Amino acid sequence: MRIVLLGAPGCGKGTQAKLMAEKYRVPQISSGELLRQAVSEKTDLGKRVESIMASGELVSDDIATDAVTERLRSNESKRGFVLDGFPRTIPQAQQLDTRLGWMNRPLQLALYFSLDPAVVVKRALGRLECAKCGASYNRYFSPPAKRGICEHCGSKELVQRPDDHQHAVRARLDAYDRDTVPLITYFKAQHKLRTVEGEGDIQDIFKRICEIVDTEIRPLETKVIAIETGREYRSDAVTLISGGKVVRKDSRADNDKAVGQAKQRLSARDSKKAAEKKVAKKKVVKKKAAEKKVAKKKVVKKKAAEKKVAKKKVVKKKAAEKKVAKKKVVKKKAAKEKAVKTKVVVRKSATKKRTHKG
Ligand code: AMP
Numbered sequence: 016m017r018i019v020l021l022g023a024p025g026c027g028k029g030t031q032a033k034l035m036a037e038k039y040r041v042p043q044i045s046s047g048e049l050l051r052q053a054v055s056e057k058t059d060l061g062k063r064v065e066s067i068m069a070s071g072e073l074v075s076d077d078i079a080t081d082a083v084t085e086r087l088r089s090n091e092s093k094r095g096f097v098l099d100g101f102p103r104t105i106p107q108a109q110q111l112d113t114r115l116g117w118m119n120r121p122l123q124l125a126l127y128f129s130l131d132p133a134v135v136v137k138r139a140l141g142r143l144e145c146a147k148c149g150a151s152y153n154r155y156f157s158p159p160a161k162r163g164i165c166e167h168c169g170s171k172e173l174v175q176r177p178d179d180h181q182h183a184v185r186a187r188l189d190a191y192d193r194d195t196v197p198l199i200t201y202f203k204a205q206h207k208l209r210t211v212e213g214e215g216d217i218q219d220i221f222k223r224i225c226e227i228v229d230t231e232i233r234p235l236e237t238k239v240i241a242i243e244t245g246r247e248y249r250s251d252a253v254t255l256i257s258g259g260k261v262v263r264k265d266s267r268a269d270n271d272k273a274v275g276q277a278k279q280r281l282s283a284r285d286s287k288k289a290a291e292k293k294v295a296k297k298k299v300v301k302k303k304a305a306e307k308k309v310a311k312k313k314v315v316k317k318k319a320a321e322k323k324v325a326k327k328k329v330v331k332k333k334a335a336e337k338k339v340a341k342k343k344v345v346k347k348k349a350a351k352e353k354a355v356k357t358k359v360v361v362r363k364s365a366t367k368k369r370t371h372k373g
Contacts, residue, residue: 016041016095016232017120021198022128024187025139026213027220030151032099034221042091046101049082050074069177071186073103073194080110104194108201123232125202128213139184146172157217
């Protein structure tokens with residue numbers, strides 16, 4: 016499913032994009048969200064666009080296009096995407112068509128949310144967002160059950176975006192009228208425009224969107240699967256193609272059966288791939304844990320060896336010091352004994368001399 020959502024700021028695109036992404040298992044690519052992320056991460060791009068966004072003006076076409084292109088090219092967008100807030104100008108729409116053309120994945124639908132301008136202003140001014148989990152509410156139309164508390168994560172940080180203040184809202188609505196409204200004609204000319212009534216309960220609007228997607232896009236996807244398996248719809252008959260040549264014409268029932276089988280094969284292939292990915296991830300985790308264990312053991316062993324060497328050194332030093340001290344004591348004692356002995360000898364010889372004279 017490759018779809019863009021068009022509509023005035025506050026028309027509910029973001030809320031519906033989230034629901035669609037969840038139901039159809041495709042990423043929601045929101046240019047506004049990507050730019051806000053750059054601002055909060057204070058990247059170079061974020062610094063460049065921060066004041067423009069806060070004023071409610073549009074950032075340049077190149078910046079907006081580059082911001083979404085990487086996500087469009089990513090693997091997660093292979094099954095499709097819901098583009099929310101992009102394109103917002105004719106040059107952006109042209110760039111999008113060109114880039115999707117390069118990827119061989121053209122846009123399938125542009126869903127336009129029609130809404131009374133008075134409601135649009137109230138919606139934009141009443142918008143609240145959970146600073147923690149990103150859940151959106153509206154002060155006037157869809158407030159949280161408990162005032163000021165997020166129903167999803169319990170956070171008390173329900174905040175108004177800087178560009179949802181009155182003068183910025185005015186600027187955003189002006190930019191919408193001037194630059195984005197012409198896209199309605201652009202997509203109409205491509206026969207891709209579908210309009211959905213943007214007023215009412217969120218779930219009712221979502222139901223209307225699902226009806227459009229399920230009748231307009233899903234059959235197209237079935238057709239793609241049929242072509243992948245070598246079959247192609249031609250009104251009620253189905254042509255079987257092999258090596259570029261028509262080899263058989265099947266009934267519609269046969270084709271539906273083949274498409275069902277192809278779907279099963281594709282889903283089995285997806286599950287197999289997912290299982291392989293899981294096993295590979297487990298292996299990497301296991302290998303890393305083993306490497307960490309070995310590295311830890313090495314460190315412990317090295318530290319123990321160093322401790323042992325240091326201990327040995329201390330013991331050796333102490334023994335040497337003890338030996339030296341002992342030697343000193345012995346030497347001192349011997350010197351003392353010698354001195355005493357000499358004294359006795361001298362005294363004896365003096366006494367002898369005196370007795371001779373006498
Ligand atoms: P949004 O969350 O879609 O309302 O976008 C918030 C702000 O981001 C806009 O007011 C613009 O300043 C900027 N922005 C988002 N998407 C685009 C775009 N496709 N082209 C230009 N500016 C954009």
